[in-house]
Amino acid sequence: MKKTYVLDTNVLLHDPQAIFRFEDNDLVIPITVIEEIDRFKKDMNEKGRNARQISRILDGFRATSKLIEGVPLEKGGVLKVQLYTEATMKGLPPELQVDRGDNRILAVALELKKTCSCPVIFVTKDTNLRIKADAVGLAAADYESDKVSIDDLYSGTAEVELSKDEVDRFYGQGYLPLEGDFYPNQCITLVEAGNPSHTAIGRYNHSMGRVNPLIKVPKEGLWGIHPRNREQQFAFSLLLDENIQLVTLVGKAGTGKTLLAIAAGLTMVADQGQFSRLLVSRPVFPMGRDLGFLPGDVEEKLAPWMQPIFDNVELLLGAVEERGGKHKRGYKELVDMGILEIEPLTYIRGRSIPKQYMIVDEAQNLTPHEVKTIITRAGEGTKIVLTGDPYQIDNPYVDASSNGLTYTVEKFKGQALAGHVTLTKGERSSLAELAANLL
Structure with a gap:
């Protein structure tokens, strides 16, 4: 089902290309996000550069159509800038009706949920804001296009069990053909099956499909x-x-x-x-x-x-x-x-x-x-x-x-x-x- 994603400021400051990464879904940027991006545009750091870049991207869309009405995206979705009114703030609990940027953005997303026929998801890298969104009944998500599971991170190494003759052959001829799904330059430990103390170490040459010895460190x-x-x-x-x-x-x-x-x-x-x-x-x-x-x-x-x-x-x-x-x-x-x-x-x-x-x-x-x-x-x-x-x-x-x-x-x-x-x-x-x- 097509979804509508409401983007927080920190998502665009983290990745100015974020608006192109939501496939054919619709995107909504609250006007408060545009205001906050404007405050960062003069910073001489990565955040400032990203603010200037997203401003140029949005200005390019503005030249083709009205952002307030919605601009078609290449993959089929629609990008729209949503205005904030004081009436939208009344949809929040009393504790969140303080006039702050985060609360304004939250109010726009909550109001959109009431009027939109498709699921509305609020996307922010702010942990506390995701908690607030969940508390008021909004579906909230982190921006994860560049996330890598740390538990599944590639280690660069692998162990392979072989026969005693194959381990000895590696020592004798200085290389060993190895079948399997290995990455280029992956570091390999060859272990004799049944005798873990008999091992050899090398590095996988992907183009030749074999394990070569490591570059040796001099005695000194x-x-x-x-x-x-x-x-x-x-x-x-x-x-x-x-x-x-x-x-x-x-x-x-x-x-x-x-x-x-x-x-x-x-x-x-x-x-x-x-x-x-x-x-x-x-x-x-x-x-x-x-x-x-x-x-x-x-x-x-x-x-x-x-x-x-x-x-x-x-x-x-x-x-x-x-x-x-x-x-x-x-x-x-x-x-x-x-x-x-x-x-x-x-x-x-x-x-x-x-x-x-x-x-x-x-x-x-x-x-x-x-x-x-x-x-x-x-x-x-x-x-x-x-x-x-x-x-x-x-x-x-x-x-x-x-x-x-x-x-x-x-x-x-x-x-x-x-x-x-x-x-x-x-x-x-x-x-x-x-x-x-x-x-």
């Missing part, structure tokens, strides 16, 4: 760092492969996501010269209450946000020194040498980034559209690594299922130029591992 490690578990071996193999242009690493705190990515990046930039520079970035989101405006120049302002990156680089430099390397150099020396650059994601739009090893840390705080903006900046010869923990999100507008990191994992799992590993074992310390599991 990568800047003093050695893989401590099987998943970290998988991660290093993806990070060190210049043919894989996009790597996503997902895992809880302390699993080594950022450290492995930086160690591999420094190896391929400083030691092997395969990339011109290591560019490390992260979104600027505080954990908890913000400290407000910080004094100083750009570098001083960014220091608190980028300190986790500095810590990882200093750890790698310290590891090199402990193993008989040259004198300990701070991260600033690497910056001065042009090997390393650390910057926020704020100014990345419009740039082209060629032949660089780019790491985006804490990518779970990005929206799918922001991740698209970042990946489309990649120039010829650039490798992008996204790391993050979907369960530690500071951005109030995304959650574990709708963030840009998990969205990218799911969309790229079938692509030959991408690879993914979910890290589960914490290696930071026994205390950090215990906290990650218990708290």
